[in-house]
Amino acid sequence: MKKLTITIPTGRLKDEVLELLSRLLSTPLALPSRQLVIENASLPWRIILSHPKDVATYVEHGVADLGCVGKDILLERENEVYELLDLCIGKCVMVLAGPENTKIEDLLQREHLRIATKYPRFTRRYIQERGIHADIVALYGSIELAPAIGLADGIVDLVSTGRTLRENRLHVLEEIIPISTRLVANHVSIKTKTREIEEFTKALEEVICNEDCPKTGWKS
Amino acid sequence: MKDVYPWEAKIRRNIEMRLRELFERWGYAEVEPPTLEYYALFEKTMNEEMKERIYKFLNRDGKLVCLRPEFTTSVARMCSRESSPLPLRVYYSGKVFRYPSSPFRTESEFTQVGLECVGRGGPSKDAEVIALAILALKETEIQNFEVDLSHAGIFRGILESLPLSPSQKEEVKKAMKRRDFTTLQGLCKDSNFPSPLRTLLPRFPFLRGKRDLLENLAPLFPENEKWQKAIQELLDTWAILEDFELSEYLSVNIGLVRDFDYYTGIIFEGFSPQVGYPLLAGGRYDELFQIFGKDLPACGFAIFLERILEALEKGFSWKKERYSPPVLFYPPLFRKRVFRFAKYIRDQGIPLVLEESEKEGFTLTTAYGSFAFEELEEEVFERLLKGEGL
Numbered sequence: 001m002k003k004l005t006i007t008i009p010t011g012r013l014k015d016e017v018l019e020l021l022s023r024l025l026s027t028p029l030a031l032p033s034r035q036l037v038i039e040n041a042s043l044p045w046r047i048i049l050s051h052p053k054d055v056a057t058y059v060e061h062g063v064a065d066l067g068c069v070g071k072d073i074l075l076e077r078e079n080e081v082y083e084l085l086d087l088c089i090g091k092c093v094m095v096l097a098g099p100e101n102t103k104i105e106d107l108l109q110r111e112h113l114r115i116a117t118k119y120p121r122f123t124r125r126y127i128q129e130r131g132i133h134a135d136i137v138a139l140y141g142s143i144e145l146a147p148a149i150g151l152a153d154g155i156v157d158l159v160s161t162g163r164t165l166r167e168n169r170l171h172v173l174e175e176i177i178p179i180s181t182r183l184v185a186n187h188v189s190i191k192t193k194t195r196e197i198e199e200f201t202k203a204l205e206e207v208i209c210n211e212d213c214p215k216t217g218w219k220s
Numbered sequence: 221m222k223d224v225y226p227w228e229a230k231i232r233r234n235i236e237m238r239l240r241e242l243f244e245r246w247g248y249a250e251v252e253p254p255t256l257e258y259y260a261l262f263e264k265t266m267n268e269e270m271k272e273r274i275y276k277f278l279n280r281d282g283k284l285v286c287l288r289p290e291f292t293t294s295v296a297r298m299c300s301r302e303s304s305p306l307p308l309r310v311y312y313s314g315k316v317f318r319y320p321s322s323p324f325r326t327e328s329e330f331t332q333v334g335l336e337c338v339g340r341g342g343p344s345k346d347a348e349v350i351a352l353a354i355l356a357l358k359e360t361e362i363q364n365f366e367v368d369l370s371h372a373g374i375f376r377g378i379l380e381s382l383p384l385s386p387s388q389k390e391e392v393k394k395a396m397k398r399r400d401f402t403t404l405q406g407l408c409k410d411s412n413f414p415s416p417l418r419t420l421l422p423r424f425p426f427l428r429g430k431r432d433l434l435e436n437l438a439p440l441f442p443e444n445e446k447w448q449k450a451i452q453e454l455l456d457t458w459a460i461l462e463d464f465e466l467s468e469y470l471s472v473n474i475g476l477v478r479d480f481d482y483y484t485g486i487i488f489e490g491f492s493p494q495v496g497y498p499l500l501a502g503g504r505y506d507e508l509f510q511i512f513g514k515d516l517p518a519c520g521f522a523i524f525l526e527r528i529l530e531a532l533e534k535g536f537s538w539k540k541e542r543y544s545p546p547v548l549f550y551p552p553l554f555r556k557r558v559f560r561f562a563k564y565i566r567d568q569g570i571p572l573v574l575e576e577s578e579k580e581g582f583t584l585t586t587a588y589g590s591f592a593f594e595e596l597e598e599e600v601f602e603r604l605l606k607g608e609g610l
Contacts, residue, residue: 057324062496078322082399082425082475086406121323182402190425191368191473192493198426 002193004045004200007059007067009052013181016089017068023207056081056184065189065197071179072158076119082190084201085183088208092160094122096174099147104173107154108132116146117156126156126176144168221329226543231532232331232525236313238359239333239523243311246352248335251310253294259284264511265293267481273318275328287317291332292482292520293508299338300512306339327526334502334522338509341517343453346486346504347460349519353500354466357490360528363535365492365499368428368473371454372483372503377446378421383412392421399477401425416440427474431458434472450485457486482508486519494534499527546570546586546605549577554596561598570605 008017022029031038031047038047048064056079059067067081070090074083096115098107107113113134117123120138127134137152144164146152158179159165159172183204185197224232240250259276266274266289275287288294291312299308313333320328335352337345350367357365375396379389388407395403405422407413413421420427420440427433434455441447454472461467478487478501485504492499502521509516550558558574565572577583582593586604593600 060496077324080321080399083402084425086402185425186496187498188491188493188496190475191366191428191471191491194426194428198423201426 002196004066004189004193004196005048005064006045007048007050007055007064007069009055009068009070010049011052013052013068013070013090014049017087017181020087020089020204020207024203053077059184059186062186062188065186065193066200067184068181069184071177071182072119072122074182074184075122075177078121079184081184081186083182083184084197085205085208087181087183087204090179090181092158092179093172094119094156094176094179095159095172096126096154096156096176097144097159097165097170098154098173100169100171102154102173107173110153113154114152115154115156116143116152118143119156123156144170221326228529230543232529235360235525235528236331236333239356240311240313242355242359243335243352246309246348248309248311251295251298251312252314253288253291253298253312255288255315256285257288257294259286261293261297262286262289265482265508267479270318270479273321275317275319289318290316291334291522292336292505295336295520296338296505296508296518297512299336299518300509300514300516306516307345308338309335310338311335331525332522333525334500334520336518336520338518339516341485341504341506341519343456343460345517346453346457346519347464349502349521350457350461350470350486350488351464351466353488353490353502353521353523354469356523357469357499360523360532362492362499362528362531363494365469365490365531366471367469367488367490368471368476369454369457369486369488370473370476371450371486372478373446373450373453373485374474377441377444377448377450378417380446381414381441381444382417383414396424397477399425425475428471430471431455431462431467433474434458437474453485478503488521490523492531494531495527497524497527499524499531544587545573546584547573547575548601549575549579549583549585550596551578551580551582552576554582557596561596561601564598565602565605572605 008014018029018031036049048058050058052070053073055067055069056073056077058064059081060079068087072094113132114137115123115127115134116137116139118139120136123136137146139146143155143157145168146155147170148168154173155170156176162172165171183201190197259274262271262274270289274289276284279285295310295312299310302308311334314331316330316332318328320326335349337349350369354367379393382389382392384392392404392407395407401422401424408418408421434451438448438451458467458470461470476487476489482505483503484506487503488501489498490500500521500523502519504517504519506517509518548558548562562572562574582596584591584593584601584604588607591604
């Protein structure tokens with residue numbers, strides 16, 4: 001058996017991913033707090049911790065065989081990787097949102113529509129497909145603030161509970177696509193370590209709480 | 221954008237030369253399509269995503285021209301004009317240009333060395349092309365490379381047989397092309413999905429094995445003509461490659477997806493665990509010539525030279541030494557004799573740089589050290605330059 005290298009995102013998702021891996025091992029998996037590359041004989045995998053946005057890049061370039069990455073990042077970056085499994089964690093929805101008192105029709109009728117987002121490429125594709133004319137304001141954070149301070153008319157962003165939206169007097173105008181964490185694999189690894197990746201994927205599939213998984217289906 | 225320095229240029233040229241020699245030994249002749257092409261040519265053969273990545277601009281007449289994004293289409297056009305006897309065996313080597321696939325990438329210029337076998341179809345030609353792909357990778361001295369084999373008819377056959385609406389089929393196709401198996405799993409949960417495919421399609425990336433995998437897959441869809449034909453062609457090709465004694469490098473990989481839409485038959489990809497991207501790719505494209513008004517089957521592949529270099533660099537560390545040829549410093553008075561001597565040396569294939577010097581006497585700098593002489597001692601110089609009698 002060849003040892004697999006797995007990239008895990010730091011931050012909010014780390015604990016949830018570790019919880020899944022612990023279930024796989026049937027023993028709690030604790031990682032040393034400051035180490036970013038964890039390689040020890042007692043672990044069946046080599047683990048790399050990386051910024052959530054970098055996970056798919058690591059996998060794409062083949063420095064890791066597998067990675068756990070948010071679908072929002074895959075949609076924005078369009079990394080060339082195999083998407084193998086929905087881990088059913090880190091769930092939220094990518095939405096178009098606007099001020100409380102506006103309806104989607106009002107927004108779309110604006111002559112000069114501006115949309116603020118952390119996902120400029122995804123948003124461009126979305127407004128093209130939707131046939132909307134809009135300028136995109138690319139921001140790094142506090143997207144919800146943009147309409148209140150007059151930077152944009154609406155936002156495209158991730159929403160989980162909707163609380164942040166409400167606090168900023170915004171509401172969802174359209175749900176664009178459900179988001180969750182996915183298992184991705186490198187193009188070459190899936191060929192050179194086919195059996196290992198298949199077994200890992202299968203085992204992981206069995207420990208995922210299936211009731212948490214939405215039944216994804218046809219768009220049309 | 222990337223500069224290539226002497227130490228790397230030498231290795232590149234060397235690999236390229238060995239590939240050329242290999243292809244010529246198999247009777248392939250070199251062709252060179254233009255760098256600048258009419259965009260209309262690729263308009264018909266490329267998919268939307270690839271079209272967006274082409275460098276296009278207007279020429280003086282207001283016609284849309286582009287930098288070639290690949291060779292196969294241009295070579296097909298050249299071959300459809302040619303009236304030589306078939307099959308035509310041609311190879312090419314040069315740069316192709318594409319905008320990076322995303323703003324997070326920078327490469328836009330790649331070197332492709334590849335070949336096409338035009339005018340005959342069938343497993344014997346497929347096997348010849350795949351054999352050459354394997355031998356080409358061997359020639360580059362890459363360690364532990366492998367070549368994966370599949371067939372465009374497998375997925376086409378499946379797609380055709382699905383009891384789904386055209387827009388649903390398009391969704392399946394799109395997910396497959398993006399290698400998005402999470403979406404495919406979701407689609408397969410649909411009750412309209414016929415039973416073996418429901419579980420088989422999401423497993424596609426893991427359907428990799430040797431010849432016996434094909435034998436196991438054949439009976440799954442006995443009624444599906446495209447599927448049966450694809451499996452049979454793969455089996456026949458495999459048998460020939462076994463006779464070439466090359467099957468140790470081969471695997472069947474049903475989950476293989478190629479980026480170009482023009483493939484109709486066998487498709488294949490070469491890779492090495494050292495690099496995360498394929499090193500070569502190719503396949504059979506029997507319908508491409510129809511856009512040039514001909515009905516010619518063809519099969520070919522291209523090697524991505526930069527990726528080969530990346531794999532080699534990771535395999536063993538190169539000495540990135542500066543190129544320093546031998547130099548002879550001479551007083552101008554002796555110019556004529558020195559020039560004659562230098563010609564004699566260079567004619568033997570030994571590099572020599574001449575530098576006029578204000579000093580009296582001669583200095584010869586070689587890889588082994590620097591030597592000073594009062595006279596032009598041609599025989600001693602020659603021996604030093606040849607590295608003899610040190």
